[in-house]
Amino acid sequence: xxxxxxxxxxxxxxxxxxxxxxxxxxxxxxxxxxxxxxxxxxxxxxxxxxxxxxxxxxxxxxxxxxxxxxxxxxxxxxxxxxxxxxxxxxxxxxxxxxxxxxxxxxxxxxxxxxxxxxxxxxxxxxxxxxxxxxxxxxxxxxxxxxxxxxxxxxxxxxxxxxxxxxxxxxxxxxxxxxxxxxxxxxxxxxxxxxxxxxxxxxxxxxxxxxxxxxxxxxxxxxxxxxxxxxxxxxxxxxxxxxxxxxxxxxxxxxxxxxxxxxxxxxxxxxxxxxxxxxxxxxxxxxxxxxxxxxxxxxxxxxxxxxxxxxxxxxxxxxxxxxxxxxxxxxxxxxxxx
Numbered sequence: 653x654x655x656x657x658x659x660x661x662x663x664x665x666x667x668x669x670x671x672x673x674x675x676x677x678x679x680x681x682x683x684x685x686x687x688x689x690x691x692x693x694x695x696x697x698x699x700x701x702x703x704x705x706x707x708x709x710x711x712x713x714x715x716x717x718x719x720x721x722x723x724x725x726x727x728x729x730x731x732x733x734x735x736x737x738x739x740x741x742x743x744x745x746x747x748x749x750x751x752x753x754x755x756x757x758x759x760x761x762x763x764x765x766x767x768x769x770x771x772x773x774x775x776x777x778x779x780x781x782x783x784x785x786x787x788x789x790x791x792x793x794x795x796x797x798x799x800x801x802x803x804x805x806x807x808x809x810x811x812x813x814x815x816x817x818x819x820x821x822x823x824x825x826x827x828x829x830x831x832x833x834x835x836x837x838x839x840x841x842x843x844x845x846x847x848x849x850x851x852x853x854x855x856x857x858x859x860x861x862x863x864x865x866x867x868x869x870x871x872x873x874x875x876x877x878x879x880x881x882x883x884x885x886x887x888x889x890x891x892x893x894x895x896x897x898x899x900x901x902x903x904x905x906x907x908x909x910x911x912x913x914x915x916x917x918x919x920x921x922x923x924x925x926x927x928x929x930x931x932x933x934x935x936x937x938x939x940x941x942x943x944x945x946x947x948x949x950x951x952x953x954x955x956x957x958x959x960x961x962x963x964x965x966x967x968x969x970x971x972x973x974x975x976x977x978x979x980x981x982x983x984x985x986x987x988x989x
Contacts, residue, residue: 656966657878661849662830663837666878666967673970687766687815696723696816698763704728708757709786711779721776722783723760727820730756738796738825755791755823759783765816768806769912770919772817774989778908784821784931785904788897791823792936799827799935802896807926809953827935834932838943850945851892863973865917865980870903871910875973875980881955882971883922885914885980887948894934894941909989911948917983918952926953 655668695703698718709724736751743749761780762772769777784802791797804819805812812818827835841849857863857874865873865885874886887910893899899907918925933946961967 659876659878659880660853661837662834664878664965666880666969668879668969668972670970670972689764689766691765691816694765694814694816696760696814696818697765709783711783718763720763722762722779724783724787724821725758725760727756727758730822732756732822732824750825753796753825755794755797755821757787757821759787759819759821761817761819768817768915768919768924769804770915770924772912774905774908774912777912778904780819781904781908781911782901784819785897785899785901787821788933791821792897792939794823796825797823798937799824799831800897800933802931802933804929806928807924807953809926810928831932831935835935835938835944838945842943848892848942848945850888850947854888854890863977865977866910866913866984868906868910870906873910873914873980873984875977877973879969879971879973879976880967881951881953881969883918883925883952883954883976883980884969884973885918885950887911887914887950889946892942892945894944894946895936895939896931896933896946898939899946913984913987913989914950914980916987917980918950921979921983922952922954927951928953 657666657668658664659666690697694700698720701707701718705726705728707723707725710720711722712720715721732752732754734753734755736753738750738753740748740750759780761769762776769780788800788802791800800821800823802819802821838849845852854872857872858867863875863877865875867873870890872888872890874888876884876886887907889899889903918927927950929948929950931946931948934941934944938944955970957967
C-alpha cells in the first residue's frame with residue numbers, strides 16, 4: 653500500500669510506493685572498476701598541479717609541490733565570476749536579471765585518484781571538512797555573497813565530470829526558492845511553537861526510533877519520514893546552530909566519523925551508488941538564526957526523476973524509510989572505528 657507523506661521541514665509531499673520497485677527495468681552494473689591510484693591525464697592528481705588554476709588553500713599548509721592532502725582551487729569552468737553588479741536589471745516589464753556574480757571552488761579531497769570518501773581514513777575526511785569550514789568562513793565575509801552551498805557529486809549520473817574525488821563550493825548573491833521555502837517553514841514553526849523545528853524533529857525521531865541509522869554524542873543520522881528517494885539520509889547535529897560555519901572545530905572530528913561511516917554503508921549496501929550530498933545551512937546574514945538548523949543531506953541516485961515528478965513537484969520513492977534505516981543501522985553498527 654502506497655502512502656503520501658509530508659516533509660515537515662518543507663511541507664512538500666512525497667509518495668512512498670514500494671510496489672513500483674517491482675517494475676521491470678535494466679539494473680546498471682555499478683561495481684567499482686579497476687581505477688588507478690594515479691592518472692597522468694588527471695589535473696587533480698599530484699604532480700599535475702600546474703594543470704589547475706592557482707590554489708586558494710592546501711592542507712597541510714606547509715606542504716611542498718605535490719605533498720598535500722587537500723587542495724582548494726577555483727573552478728576553471730565555474731558558472732559564476734567574481735566581478736560584476738548584483739543590482740537587478742530589467743529585461744522588459746516582468747523580467748529581472750543580474751550579473752553572474754559569485755564564487756565556484758573545487759575541493760580536491762585526496763591525492764589518491766581512486767579513493768572515494770567512503771574509503772578514506774577518518775583523518776582524511778576530517779581534512780576535507782576543515783577545508784569546507786575554512787572556505788565557508790572566508791567567503792561569508794564578502795558582503796555581496798548571501799548563500800554558500802557545499803556539495804559533492806559522486807558518479808556520472810550525479811553530474812560529476814571527473815573521477816578523482818572532489819567536491820565543490822558555490823557562493824551566490826541570492827538563495828534559491830527551495831531554501832527560502834525551508835526557511836519560511838522553519839520560521840513559521842518557530843513563531844507558532846517557540847522552538848526550532850529541527851530540534852523538535854531530532855527529539856521526535858529519537859523518541860520513535862524507527863528511522864534512526866546512527867546516533868553519536870553530537871549527531872544523529874536518519875532516513876527522513878518523507879524520503880524523496882530510496883536511502884535518502886540526513887546527518888543532523890544535536891546542538892542547535894543555523895550555520896555550518898559556526899560548527900566548533902572539535903565537532904569536525906566526530907562528524908568525519910559519522911559522514912565516512914554513513915557513506916561506507918551506502919557504498920557496501922548499494923554497490924557504490926551515484927549520489928549527491930549537500931550541506932544545508934543558513935544564509936550568511938542569518939547565522940545566529942534561532943529558526944533554522946544546519947544539516948547534511950545525502951541523496952543516492954537509485955531512481956530516475958521522470959515526468960510525474962517534474963510535472964507535479966511530488967517525488968515517488970520506492971523504498972520505505974523505516975526499512976532502509978534498519979539495513980543501514982545494522983551496517984553502521986558493524987563498523988569498527
